[in-house]
Amino acid sequence: MRVMKSSTEMVRQQNSGLVLSALRRFGALSHTDMADHTHLSSATVSAITTELDRAGIIERMEQQAATGRGRPRVLFRPSRGCGYLILVRISSDVVQYSLVDYAGTLMDRFDEARGASATDVTVFSRGMLEALDRLIGRSSISRDAVLAISISSKGLVDTAYQRLVWSPVFGDQEIDFQWLLRDWSARIILNNETRLTAQAVARxxxxxxxxxxxxxxxxxxxxxxxxxxxxxxxxxxxxxxxxxxxxxxxxxxxxxxxxxxxxxxxxxxxxxxxxxxxxxxxxxxxxxxxxxxxxxxxxxxxxxxxxxxxxxxxxxxxxxxxxxxxxxxxxxxxxxxxxxxxxxxxxxxxxxxxxxxxxxxxxxxxxxxxxxxxxDEAGLVFEGHKQRAFDDVDQDILTLRPSASAAMKAG
Amino acid sequence: MRVMKSSTEMVRQQNSGLVLSALRRFGALSHTDMADHTHLSSATVSAITTELDRAGIIERMEQQAATGRGRPRVLFRPSRGCGYLILVRISSDVVQYSLVDYAGTLMDRFDEARGASATDVTVFSRGMLEALDRLIGRSSISRDAVLAISISSKGLVDTAYQRLVWSPVFGDQEIDFQWLLRDWSARIILNNETRLTAQAVARxxxxxxxxxxxxxxxxxxxxxxxxxxxxxxxxxxxxxxxxxxxxxxxxxxxxxxxxxxxxxxxxxxxxxxxxxxxxxxxxxxxxxxxxxxxxxxxxxxxxxxxxxxxxxxxxxxxxxxxxxxxxxxxxxxxxxxxxxxxxxxxxxxxxxxxxxxxxxxxxxxxxxxxxxxxxDEAGLVFEGHKQRAFDDVDQDILTLRPSASAAMKAG
DNA sequence: ATTTATTTTCTCGACTGTCGAGAAAAAAGA
DNA sequence: TCTTTTTTCTCGACAGTCGAGAAAATAAAT
Structure with missing residues (x-):
C-alpha cells in the first residue's frame, strides 16, 4: 500500500514526535513554548507532556532563575537517564567513540588510533567490540541502556541492512554491523559521513x-x-x-x-x-x-x-x-x-x-x-550524527514506551 | 515547521483520500473491497462513503449482475458529474486536447496540428484558449465544472509556478500557463512529459x-x-x-x-x-x-x-x-x-x-x-496524466467539499 | 501584610475520529 | 417458507484535539 492509514492513536504518536523533536531542537522548553513551536493547543501539549513524563521520556528540569512576573515556567527536556547513544566515527586514521545521553550531552569520548593493522577487518571488529565495552564500562552503563549505536564512515553504505559495502579504509572488505553487534539490543545505524554533514548543515x-x-x-x-x-x-x-x-x-x-x-x-x-x-x-x-x-x-x-x-x-x-x-x-x-x-x-x-x-x-x-x-567538518559530523540517531531512536521509543505506560496508568 | 501537526479532522481527510485513491486504482469497489484495500474497518468505510456520497464526490453504481449468494454488493465509483479534467499534451507536431470526466473516462478528444505558426507563443496561446473553449463547448460543460487543466510538454518545466521555461517547440520563449489561463477557476498543472510516463510505468x-x-x-x-x-x-x-x-x-x-x-x-x-x-x-x-x-x-x-x-x-x-x-x-x-x-x-x-x-x-x-x-508512449503519457491530475484534484476536493456538506448535514 | 496584575499550567466539556460487534438487509438455495 | 450466506449498516466504547476558563504561582503595587 502506498500510504499508511491514519488513526487517532497515530495522531497522538505524530504529535508526541513533534513535541519531542521541538525539545531536541531547542534544548528545553516550557509548555507554552512547545505549544507555539508545534502549533498544538496548550491542552494537547499538557496531555502529551504528562504522558511522556510518566513514561520517563522527558523530565522536568530543576528550578531556574525567575523570568519575571507570573507563574514560573517549568521547563522540560529529554530525560537524561532514558537511554544512551553511542556514536562511532570511522575516519582514515582514527576511530572515535562518543557516548551521549538522551538529552544530547556528550558524556565520554575517546579516540582509537588505527595502527599498522589498519586495514584488517577482523582486527578492527575485535577492537570495536572492546572499545564499545570500555565506553559503557567507564560510565557504568548497561548494554540494555544503549538505545542506538550509530556508525559513520566515508564510502558506500547499505543503509537498509547496516553493511559497509566499500570504504576507503577497508576497500572491498564488507562489514556487517548488524551481525557484528548482534549481542547488543541497541538499534544499529550506519551512515555515510557526508550524509551527516549535510543533515547538520541543513538544520x-x-x-x-x-x-x-x-x-x-x-x-x-x-x-x-x-x-x-x-x-x-x-x-x-x-x-x-x-x-x-x-x-x-x-x-x-x-x-x-x-x-x-x-x-x-x-x-x-x-x-x-x-x-x-x-x-x-x-x-x-x-x-x-x-x-x-x-x-x-x-x-x-x-x-x-x-x-x-x-x-x-x-x-x-x-x-x-x-x-x-x-x-x-x-x-x-x-x-x-x-x-x-x-x-x-x-x-x-x-x-x-x-x-x-x-x-x-x-x-x-x-x-x-x-x-x-x-x-569544522568534525563538529558538523557529530551534530548530524546525533540528529540522525535521535530521529530514529525517538521514533522507536514513541512507538513502544508510552503505550506500555498507558497500561500502567490504567492498572 | 518540518512536518504538519495532526488532528482528528486530518485523519478523516487522509482516510477519505485512501478510499478515493483505491477507487481510482480499481475502478469501482464495494464497501468490503474498500475496507480490504485501505485496511480500514467496515464501519469507517461506511462513514466515509456516506459522507463522500452526500457531497457528490462518489456515487453508487446502478445495479450489476448478481455475484452469487448473499446481499448484493453496491459498487461505488467517483461521481461522473463531480467535475471534469482537461489534459493538454504539447508535442512537437501536434497539440492534443482531451476531456475526461471525474470517473476517468475519456469524453472527447481532438488534435490541433501546429502549422507554420508553430513556434510563435502568442499564436499558440490564442489557439490554446480557443481550443479549450471548443472542448468544453462540444460537451456543454461550463468552465467552473473543469477542476483542472493539466498540460504536458517535453522540456524544462517550473512545476511550482506552472511556467514552461524551455521547450523543444518554443525554445526560450517562456509560457506562463497560470497567467494564460487566469480566467479559468480550474487548477493548472504543468508536467514534464516523461514524468508522466514514469508515473504510469511505476503504477x-x-x-x-x-x-x-x-x-x-x-x-x-x-x-x-x-x-x-x-x-x-x-x-x-x-x-x-x-x-x-x-x-x-x-x-x-x-x-x-x-x-x-x-x-x-x-x-x-x-x-x-x-x-x-x-x-x-x-x-x-x-x-x-x-x-x-x-x-x-x-x-x-x-x-x-x-x-x-x-x-x-x-x-x-x-x-x-x-x-x-x-x-x-x-x-x-x-x-x-x-x-x-x-x-x-x-x-x-x-x-x-x-x-x-x-x-x-x-x-x-x-x-x-x-x-x-x-x-505505446502516448498511452502511458495519457495514463500518467490522468493519475497525476487526479492526485491533485482529489486532494483539493477533499480539503474543501466534504466539510461544506458537513455543515449542510447539521442544518 | 495584603492586594493586584501577570503569566503559566492545568482541567473540563464539546467535538470528531476509529473500531469491534452485532443487527439488519437482501439474495440464493433447500 | 425457511435457512444460509454475504454484505451493509448502526451503536456504543474508546482515543485524541481544542477552546475556554479555573487554578496556581510569582512580582509589583499599595
Whole structure:
C-alpha cells in the first residue's frame, strides 16, 4: 500500500514526535513554548507532556532563575537517564567513540588510533567490540541502556541492512554491523559521513531561515563525498548521500581507488591531485594516504606559480565543477556548501570549478550556484550524527514506551 | 515547521483520500473491497462513503449482475458529474486536447496540428484558449465544472509556478500557463512529459508487484527525457523529471539545441545521430525536426553495415550509457525502462550503451541494470496524466467539499 | 501584610475520529 | 417458507484535539 492509514492513536504518536523533536531542537522548553513551536493547543501539549513524563521520556528540569512576573515556567527536556547513544566515527586514521545521553550531552569520548593493522577487518571488529565495552564500562552503563549505536564512515553504505559495502579504509572488505553487534539490543545505524554533514548543515540553515528548496554539501579530502538535502512533497527534509566521488567524470580517465577509471575522485581526491602534480601516469595505483602536509607543499608551489601543481588543482576543480553541474542537472539548481580539509585549497580549485560549471546547461540557464565554505567538518559530523540517531531512536521509543505506560496508568 | 501537526479532522481527510485513491486504482469497489484495500474497518468505510456520497464526490453504481449468494454488493465509483479534467499534451507536431470526466473516462478528444505558426507563443496561446473553449463547448460543460487543466510538454518545466521555461517547440520563449489561463477557476498543472510516463510505468509495475525500490524511465526521440521514481521515507512514490537530456555528456561536445555544448541530447537525440551519421560538423546548428522516416533510413544503412551510420548510433548509445551510469551513481542501481520512438533503434544503440555503462563504478559493483523496452508512449503519457491530475484534484476536493456538506448535514 | 496584575499550567466539556460487534438487509438455495 | 450466506449498516466504547476558563504561582503595587 502506498500510504499508511491514519488513526487517532497515530495522531497522538505524530504529535508526541513533534513535541519531542521541538525539545531536541531547542534544548528545553516550557509548555507554552512547545505549544507555539508545534502549533498544538496548550491542552494537547499538557496531555502529551504528562504522558511522556510518566513514561520517563522527558523530565522536568530543576528550578531556574525567575523570568519575571507570573507563574514560573517549568521547563522540560529529554530525560537524561532514558537511554544512551553511542556514536562511532570511522575516519582514515582514527576511530572515535562518543557516548551521549538522551538529552544530547556528550558524556565520554575517546579516540582509537588505527595502527599498522589498519586495514584488517577482523582486527578492527575485535577492537570495536572492546572499545564499545570500555565506553559503557567507564560510565557504568548497561548494554540494555544503549538505545542506538550509530556508525559513520566515508564510502558506500547499505543503509537498509547496516553493511559497509566499500570504504576507503577497508576497500572491498564488507562489514556487517548488524551481525557484528548482534549481542547488543541497541538499534544499529550506519551512515555515510557526508550524509551527516549535510543533515547538520541543513538544520543549521533551517534555523537561520536560510534553507532554500534544496542543498548540496561536498566534502573535499582524500575522497570526495556528497550529501543532498531535499524537501519531500510532505515538507520533511530528506537527506541522501549519493556515490558522487565515484560518478564517472570522463571515460578512460585516471585509475581510481575503487578500481574503476575516470571517477571524479581520481581527479579531485588528494591522491588524484598528487598524481597529476607529480606527472605520475594516471593509471598508477593510487596512494593509500596523502598527509595534509604533502598537499600543503603542492598547494604552496602552485601558489608560487609552478605549472604542474597549478594544473593539478585546476584539473581537480574542473572535474568537481563538471560533476556538480551534473548534479544540478539531475536535481535542480541549489546552493553548494564545501567542507572538509580540501577547502583550504579553494583558491586553487576555484578557476577550474567555475570553468567546469560554466559550460553546462543548468548554469548557463540559471547562473552560477551559490558556493560557500564551511569549516569544522568534525563538529558538523557529530551534530548530524546525533540528529540522525535521535530521529530514529525517538521514533522507536514513541512507538513502544508510552503505550506500555498507558497500561500502567490504567492498572 | 518540518512536518504538519495532526488532528482528528486530518485523519478523516487522509482516510477519505485512501478510499478515493483505491477507487481510482480499481475502478469501482464495494464497501468490503474498500475496507480490504485501505485496511480500514467496515464501519469507517461506511462513514466515509456516506459522507463522500452526500457531497457528490462518489456515487453508487446502478445495479450489476448478481455475484452469487448473499446481499448484493453496491459498487461505488467517483461521481461522473463531480467535475471534469482537461489534459493538454504539447508535442512537437501536434497539440492534443482531451476531456475526461471525474470517473476517468475519456469524453472527447481532438488534435490541433501546429502549422507554420508553430513556434510563435502568442499564436499558440490564442489557439490554446480557443481550443479549450471548443472542448468544453462540444460537451456543454461550463468552465467552473473543469477542476483542472493539466498540460504536458517535453522540456524544462517550473512545476511550482506552472511556467514552461524551455521547450523543444518554443525554445526560450517562456509560457506562463497560470497567467494564460487566469480566467479559468480550474487548477493548472504543468508536467514534464516523461514524468508522466514514469508515473504510469511505476503504477503499472506496482500493480504487478514488480516495482523495485526505484525506477528510471527514459524517453528516446528527437529529445531525451528521464523520469525517476523513488519511494520516499514515508513510503509514497515520488516522481521527478530531471533535466537529463541536457546533462553534460562530455566537455566541448556537439552543439545542442539549448545552446550549450556537450549535452547528452546533442549526441543521443535524433538530430545528434543524424549529424554524426552524415559527418556534419558537431557545432552545426541542430535540425529543427527529423522525420522518423529519415531516422529509419539511417538505421537501415547502419544495419547494412554502413560505417558512419553504425558509428552514430554507437556514439548515441555511449552517451546514453554514460549518462545512465551517472544517474545510477547519484541515486542507486535501479531498473531502466526505455520508451519513445527511439526504442526501435535499440539494436543499434545497445552496444554503445553497454560499453558506456560497463566502465563505470556502479555497474562494475552492482552489475548491469535491468533494461527493458516499453511501447505505446502516448498511452502511458495519457495514463500518467490522468493519475497525476487526479492526485491533485482529489486532494483539493477533499480539503474543501466534504466539510461544506458537513455543515449542510447539521442544518 | 495584603492586594493586584501577570503569566503559566492545568482541567473540563464539546467535538470528531476509529473500531469491534452485532443487527439488519437482501439474495440464493433447500 | 425457511435457512444460509454475504454484505451493509448502526451503536456504543474508546482515543485524541481544542477552546475556554479555573487554578496556581510569582512580582509589583499599595
Amino acid at each position: 543549521c540553515l533551517e534555523k537561520k531561515q536560510d534553507l532554500k528548496q534544496s542543498l548540496a554539501v561536498l566534502s573535499l579530502g582524500h575522497s570526495i563525498g556528497l550529501g543532498i538535502v531535499q524537501r519531500s512533497s510532505v515538507g520533511a527534509l530528506e537527506v541522501t548521500a549519493p556515490n558522487f566521488g565515484h560518478m564517472l567524470h570522463v571515460a578512460n580517465g585516471g585509475l581510481c581507488r575503487c578500481g574503476a577509471r575516470g571517477c571524479i575522485e581520481a581527479s579531485t581526491g588528494f591522491y588524484g591531485i598528487l598524481r597529476t602534480a607529480f606527472e605520475v601516469p594516471a593509471d598508477t595505483i593510487p596512494a593509500k594516504f596523502v598527509p595534509l602536509a604533502e598537499m600543503d607543499r603542492i598547494a604552496m608551489s602552485a601558489r608560487q606559480g609552478k605549472r604542474m601543481a597549478t594544473y593539478a588543482f585546476r584539473q581537480a576543480g574542473l572535474a568537481l565543477g563538471q560533476g556538480i553541474s551534473r548534479v544540478l542537472s539531475l536535481h535542480e539548481t541549489m546552493p553548494v556548501v564545501l567542507t572538509g580539509p580540501g577547502t583550504r585549497y579553494y583558491d586553487l580549485l576555484q578557476a577550474g570549478m567555475v570553468e567546469g560549471l560554466a559550460q553546462s546547461q543548468p548554469v548557463r540557464r540559471e547562473g552560477m550556484p551559490d558556493i560557500s565554505l564551511m569549516d | 503499472c509495475l506496482e500493480k504487478k508487484q514488480d516495482l523495485k525500490q526505484s525506477l528510471a524511465v527514459l524517453s528516446l526521440g528527437h529529445s531525451i527525457g528521464l523520469g525517476i521514481v523513488q519511494r520516499s521515507s514515508v513510503g509514497a512514490l515520488e516522481v521527478t523529471a530531471p533535466n537529463f537530456g541536457h546533462m553534460l555528456h562530455v566537455a566541448n561536445g556537439g552543439l545542442c539545441r539549448c545552446g550549450a555544448r556537450g549535452c547528452i541530447e546533442a549526441s543521443t537525440g535524433f538530430y545528434g545521430i543524424l549529424r554524426t551519421a552524415f559527418e556534419v560538423p558537431a557545432d552545426t546548428i541542430p535540425a529543427k525536426f527529423v522525420p522518423l522516416a529519415e531516422m529509419d533510413r539511417i538505421a537501415m544503412s547502419a544495419r547494412q553495415g554502413k560505417r558512419m551510420a553504425t558509428y552514430a548510433f554507437r556514439q548515441a548509445g555511449l552517451a546514453l550509457g554514460q549518462g545512465i551510469s551517472r544517474v545510477l551513481s547519484l541515486h542507486e542501481t535501479m531498473p531502466v525502462v526505455l520508451t519513445g520512438p527511439g526504442t526501435r533503434y535499440y539494436d543499434l544503440l545497445q552496444a554503445g550503451m553497454v560499453e558506456g555503462l560497463a566502465q563505470s563504478q556502479p555497474v562494475r559493483r552492482e552489475g548491469m541494470p535491468d533494461i527493458s523496452l516499453m511501447d
